[in-house]
Amino acid sequence: MANPIGNFSNNATRMPFGKPGQPVQCVSDTKYSTRTLAIGVAPATTQFFNTAPVADPTLDNYDAGNQLVTSGKAFVIQAIACNIISTSIADINAVVQLGTLVLTAQGKEIGRFRVRHLAAGGGVWLAGAQVAAASSVGVINGIPHSDVFRVAELMLATNQSFTAALLMPVTTAYTVIAATTVEISLLGYEIRPVA
Secondary structure (H helix, E strand, O other), rough: OOOOOOOOOOOOOOOOOOOOOOEEEEEEEEEEEEEEEEEEEEEEEEEEEOOOOOOOOOOOEEOOOOOOOOOOOOEEEEEEEEEOOOOOOOHHHHHHHOOEEEEOOOOOEEEOOOOHHHHHOOOOEEEEEEEEEEEEEEOOOOOOOOOEEEEEEEOOOOOEEEEEEEEEEOOOOOOOOOEEEEEEEEEEEEEEEEO
16 A cells, blocks of 8 residues: 555655555544643743653653654644643633743744634633532633644654743743643644554
8 A cells, every 4th residue: 555645755764654655554643741830930931742751641642752753653733732720710811811832843833823722622611519618619721622723734754853832921920820730732643654
């Protein structure tokens, strides 16, 4: 079976996977990176995908620091989502309204997106309960669904450098009230040689 993505010549350093003409499979996948904004002034820049993924697969899902895929694979980004979890509604609102996400591949900026356009589900959702005298509130920035922010297909080749950065205002710094978890998700499909 011929390569379904196109002809990538014989330059092995630029080939996203395998050898010319080698059969490949495309598997739906999500690559994600999670960071926590600590209480205090929000950093001007928070990097994602830049270090080796942590061992907990619920927090990170990518192959290596600065690389979404290795070992002869490629990854095609089709959509971007940003999920923010905190007990502080103000913190979620600040990241959604003030934050900007910058994607960089091979040292070149490939996209700059306002977080308000990337919010999973499109807005803040609240859920609360009161049991006896205690009450609890859970806050997330939406339920992920098919209306995530779509991008033109962007293919990242094997071992190609990639990072994402969350930018927050520097002229009027925002003070984080409660530890706030931010997850950047890249939805798409992985291309890999048929085993």
